[in-house]
Amino acid sequence: MKATSQQTQSLALIVDDEPFIRMILRNFLEREGYKIVEAQNGIEALTVFNQLHPDIVLLDAIMPDMDGFECCTQLQILDCSKHIPVLMITGLEDEESVDRAFEVGAIDYITKPIHWPVLRQRVKRLIQQSQLQQKLEAVNLELLRLVTIDGLTEVANxxxxxxxxxxxxxxxxxxxxxxxxxxxxxxxxxxxxxxxxxxxxxxxxxxxxxxxxxxxxxxxxxxxxxxxxxxxxxxxxxxxxxxxxxxxxxxxxxxxxxxxxxxxxxxxxxxxxxxxxxxxxxxxxxxxxxxxxxxxxxxxxxxxxxxxxxxxxxxxxxx
Known part of the structure; x- marks a missing residue:
C-alpha cells in the first residue's frame, strides 16, 4: 500500500512492555508509512516524548512500574503535549477502565486483540485531527494579530x-x-x-x-x-x-x-x-x-x- 505524505512525515511512539507487541505494531505501522520510535515502559516513554515530540502515542494500559494511565497523566503535564493524541491500547473493556482512559487524557482507545483495519483508521484520523487543530490555532492567532495590528505602521492599532x-x-x-x-x-x-x-x-x-x-x-x-x-x-x-x-x-x-x-x-x-x-x-x-x-x-x-x-x-x- 502506498503511504500518504501525511503518514510518511508522521512519527508514532509505541509504548508497551512486551517486545512482541511492539514488534507487530512497528511492522504494521511501518508498512502504512509511519516512522516509529519505541519505549518499553512509561518512564522511558516520557523521556522519548520530550525529546522527539511524536505525532501520536500508542500507549499500552497495563505495564509494570508506571502503567499507561499514569503515563498518560504525566504526558498531559508536558508543554509539548498539547496537540499530540494518545491512543490507549488495552485488554480491558470494562466501563471503569474506558472512563479512566479518557479521564487521564487519552483521545481514543482500542482493545486487544487488535483489529488492524480499525487501528489503521484510528491512527490516521487522530493525526489528521491533531494537524487540523494546530492549523486552526495558527490561523486564529494570525487573525488575532491582524485585528490588533495597524496594517500601515505594523504597530498596534x-x-x-x-x-x-x-x-x-x-x-x-x-x-x-x-x-x-x-x-x-x-x-x-x-x-x-x-x-x-x-x-x-x-x-x-x-x-x-x-x-x-x-x-x-x-x-x-x-x-x-x-x-x-x-x-x-x-x-x-x-x-x-x-x-x-x-x-x-x-x-x-x-x-x-x-x-x-x-x-x-x-x-x-x-x-x-x-x-x-x-x-x-x-x-x-x-x-x-x-x-x-x-x-x-x-x-x-x-x-x-x-x-x-x-x-x-x-x-x-x-x-
Missing amino acids: RRGFEEYFSQEWQRMKREQRPLSLILCDVDYFKSYNDTYGHRVGDRCLLKIAQAIKDIVKRPGDLVARYGGEEFAIVLPHTDTQGATYIAEKICDVVRTLAIPHGNSQVSPYVTLSAGFTTEIPQPNSDLEEMIAAADRALYQAKTAGRDRFVQNTLATQMQ
Whole structure:
C-alpha cells in the first residue's frame, strides 16, 4: 500500500512492555508509512516524548512500574503535549477502565486483540485531527494579530491599544505600581499630506512608528497608532521620570529623522508634539480620565508651540 505524505512525515511512539507487541505494531505501522520510535515502559516513554515530540502515542494500559494511565497523566503535564493524541491500547473493556482512559487524557482507545483495519483508521484520523487543530490555532492567532495590528505602521492599532491599556491598568491597580501613557501627534501633518501626497505621508508615518519602536524596547511596553497621525505609548512600571525620558527621546528621534516639511510652521523638518501622564491606578480612579489627561497634555504641547512634550494637566513644559 502506498503511504500518504501525511503518514510518511508522521512519527508514532509505541509504548508497551512486551517486545512482541511492539514488534507487530512497528511492522504494521511501518508498512502504512509511519516512522516509529519505541519505549518499553512509561518512564522511558516520557523521556522519548520530550525529546522527539511524536505525532501520536500508542500507549499500552497495563505495564509494570508506571502503567499507561499514569503515563498518560504525566504526558498531559508536558508543554509539548498539547496537540499530540494518545491512543490507549488495552485488554480491558470494562466501563471503569474506558472512563479512566479518557479521564487521564487519552483521545481514543482500542482493545486487544487488535483489529488492524480499525487501528489503521484510528491512527490516521487522530493525526489528521491533531494537524487540523494546530492549523486552526495558527490561523486564529494570525487573525488575532491582524485585528490588533495597524496594517500601515505594523504597530498596534486602536483596538490593540485599548485592550492592552485596560489590561495593564488593571494589573498596575492590583500591584499599586506606576503606569505612564504618552500620546503623540505629528505636527502639521495635514499640510504635509497636502504638500507631498498621501503615499509620501504614509511612508512618513511608517518611519516615525519604527523610530518610536526603536526607543520603546521593553517587552511590556506598547507602541500603538492611536488614530491618523497620532500615536500612543503604554509604559507599565514607569514613573514620571521614566516617562519624561521616553517622551524626550521620542521627540528627539523624530527630529533626527530630518524628514523635510516645507509647510511646517515650527521647523523645516517633520516634528512631533507629545503629552503624557503618570499615575498609580486607584480603586476609585478612571482609566478614561488618564487618557483624557494625556490628551489634555498633548493639546497643551500644541498650543505652547509644538515640537515639545508636556506632562499631564499641569502644562509643565519640558523641552
